[in-house]
Amino acid sequence: MRKVLPYRIFRRGSYVVPFLFCAVVFFGSIFALFPYIIVDIGYLARPIWDKETIIFPEEIVHYYAEGMSMEARCEAHGWKARNATLTEAGTPATRTPLVYDAVIFSVELDMLEIRMRETWDVVDKFLIVESNGTFTGLPKDTTFADNRKRFAFAESKIVYKFVPLYPLTGKDTAWDNEGRMRWAMQDHIMDSGVQDGDVVTFSDVDEVISKKTLELFKYCEGTPDSVHMHLNNYIYSYEYPNRDRSWRSSVNRWKRGESRYNHGQNSKFILSDAGWHCSFCFRTIDEFRFKMLAYSHADRVRTKKLLETESIQKAICDGTDLWGMFPEAFTFKELLTRLGGIPKSTTAVGLPLWVLENRDRFRYLLPGGCQRGDSLLSASS
Ligand SMILES: *[C@@H]1O[C@H](CO)[C@@H](O)[C@H](O)[C@H]1NC(C)=O
Ligand SMILES: *[C@@H]1O[C@H](CO)[C@@H](O)[C@H](O)[C@H]1NC(C)=O
Numbered sequence: 001m002r003k004v005l006p007y008r009i010f011r012r013g014s015y016v017v018p019f020l021f022c023a024v025v026f027f028g029s030i031f032a033l034f035p036y037i038i039v040d041i042g043y044l045a046r047p048i049w050d051k052e053t054i055i056f057p058e059e060i061v062h063y064y065a066e067g068m069s070m071e072a073r074c075e076a077h078g079w080k081a082r083n084a085t086l087t088e089a090g091t092p093a094t095r096t097p098l099v100y101d102a103v104i105f106s107v108e109l110d111m112l113e114i115r116m117r118e119t120w121d122v123v124d125k126f127l128i129v130e131s132n133g134t135f136t137g138l139p140k141d142t143t144f145a146d147n148r149k150r151f152a153f154a155e156s157k158i159v160y161k162f163v164p165l166y167p168l169t170g171k172d173t174a175w176d177n178e179g180r181m182r183w184a185m186q187d188h189i190m191d192s193g194v195q196d197g198d199v200v201t202f203s204d205v206d207e208v209i210s211k212k213t214l215e216l217f218k219y220c221e222g223t224p225d226s227v228h229m230h231l232n233n234y235i236y237s238y239e240y241p242n243r244d245r246s247w248r249s250s251v252n253r254w255k256r257g258e259s260r261y262n263h264g265q266n267s268k269f270i271l272s273d274a275g276w277h278c279s280f281c282f283r284t285i286d287e288f289r290f291k292m293l294a295y296s297h298a299d300r301v302r303t304k305k306l307l308e309t310e311s312i313q314k315a316i317c318d319g320t321d322l323w324g325m326f327p328e329a330f331t332f333k334e335l336l337t338r339l340g341g342i343p344k345s346t347t348a349v350g351l352p353l354w355v356l357e358n359r360d361r362f363r364y365l366l367p368g369g370c371q372r373g374d375s376l377l378s379a380s381s
Contacts, residue, residue, distance in 0.1 A: 040326060054247060056228060056270040064212055064273075074220035082219050097253070098124040099199045099218050102189055102261060104181050105130045105144045107290075108205045110283060110362070112144070115208045116154050117354035122214045126158050127192055129185045133165030134294055135174040161188045186261045194254050202261055203249030207231055208352060209275040216271075217251050226252045226267035229274035237281055238351050239367040240319045240342040243334070246277035276352060280322070283364055285372050288312050292322060300325065317370040319344060 063076035071081040085093040101123045105112065116126060130144045142162065144151075151158060163184040165177050189200060199217045201209055209229055217223055231246040247270055248263050260266075282288050289307050292298070300323040305311055315322045319342035329335035346367050348356060355362045363369040 054265055056247070056268055058224075058269045059230075060227065060269055060271045062213075062271055062273045070215065070219050073216065077216065077220065077223075079216070079220035079222040082221050085221075094221060095197075097198045097218060098195070099201075099214055100125050100127055100189060100192065100194060100254075101201050102127040102185055103129075103201075103203065103205050104185055105205055106134075107140075107143045107287070109143065109147055109150065110365075111206050111208065111278065111281065113150070114352050114354050114362075115205065116151070118208055118352045119211050119214055120154070122211055122218055124157065125192060126154060127161075127185070127188050128158060129161045129163055129181060129188055131163045131165045131181060133167070133177070135165075135177040135181075136294070137165065137168035137172070137174075137177060138294075159188070159192055182261050182263070189254070189261060190256075196253075196255055198254045200252050200254050200259065200261075201249065202252060202263060202266075203229065204263070206279060206281065207246065207249040207275070207277045209249060209251065210352070213271065213274040214251070217253075223253070224267065224269045225255065226250055226269065228265070228267055228270040230270050230272045231275045231277035232273065234276065234278045235280055235342065236316045236319070237365045237367075237369060238276070238278065238348065238355070239344050239365075239370060241345050242279070242342060243338070244328075249275075249277075278365070281365060283372065285309050285312050288316075288322065288372075313372060316372065 060077065063073060068076075071083070074081040082092050082094055082096060087093050099119075099122055101115070101119060103112070103115075103126070105128050116123075128144060130142055132139060132142055134140050144160070145162065148160075161184065163181060165180065168174070168177070194200065199214070201214075203209060207229070209231070213229065217227075227250060228247050229249040229251060231249060233242040233244055233246040234240055235242045247265075250266060251271075252259055252266075280288065280291065282291065289312065292301055292307065292312075301307060302323070306323060312322060314320075315324075320340075326335070326339070329338055344367065348366055351366075355365055359366060364372060
């Protein structure tokens, strides 16, 4: 029998078979060469298929300048200083609310320390919940409990709760475990003696709400019951301001039976310039590796090479994506400006005071400190 050579098919007048053949070869090679092209195209085309859906109709302008009195600050926001109304005895007419900083702790010791030092004067209780399992059900150290000595300075205000998590079974997902931790925090807040009108923060460890922001909620009357915090957003360190809006954290006036600890949108209000959100701001390369694998996007680790020290170090110093992915953006204009990494900031004005007072220890968080060397491995307290 004679072989039918490919060109013969053309001669017989049918273009369908050769066309399909070529298409299969073409797309087959593309996928073989760039197995993640669909994901990449998805990212590049994001401005077409995705829109930013979180909207805050009430953007509160934040008024603050050094030396501005508390009265003036309250008034600038349309609120009233608690001290303005005094009883006949000369004491404030209303009770000054207590401020509860409620945080679910994972491993970020430095961030917790910076947070506690920053807000020390205004926070009355630090409520900390910690587990021996990750949201994905893997065992983890109880890092806070193991390092509690380091927080001796704050012991008088710390209220700690351990919550066991178990390996995932049946239909359980990481979301269920995350929910368990949030409910445990809800109980912890209620057990702590919180009263209606007290101020409770809902925020992750790396979402640090500034002292001057919390002062507004403690010392002013007439603030909304729940306000989201528009935090200045950073990645790797305060050297790389990230343009994504950080909005999830919030400050809430507690209302028994109504308030529920959560990390989603629960108010139409957002206050600008309310603090700092530093994502992936780790001291050591090992912590980056750990987080890249434990993170809910572990599937982004396309090749082992991404986990190599040089690759991670390069991404940190270039301000580019750890996974080598295209930036997420909602408009093409933004996408273009974000290609090629985040421009470095050269200012350390307006950062948390504790970081500036301990520049040597927190060198890696400041402009010029992108190298994560061995010398940084030990976190002295
Ligand atoms: C409120 O008044 C008390 C004493 O009357 C004073 O100690 C406190 O500093 C005042 N607070 C503010 C925020 O002005
Ligand atoms: C957490 O601790 C409990 C005991 O308190 C244990 O039963 C459980 O297996 C531990 N979880 C993990 C993920 O190791």
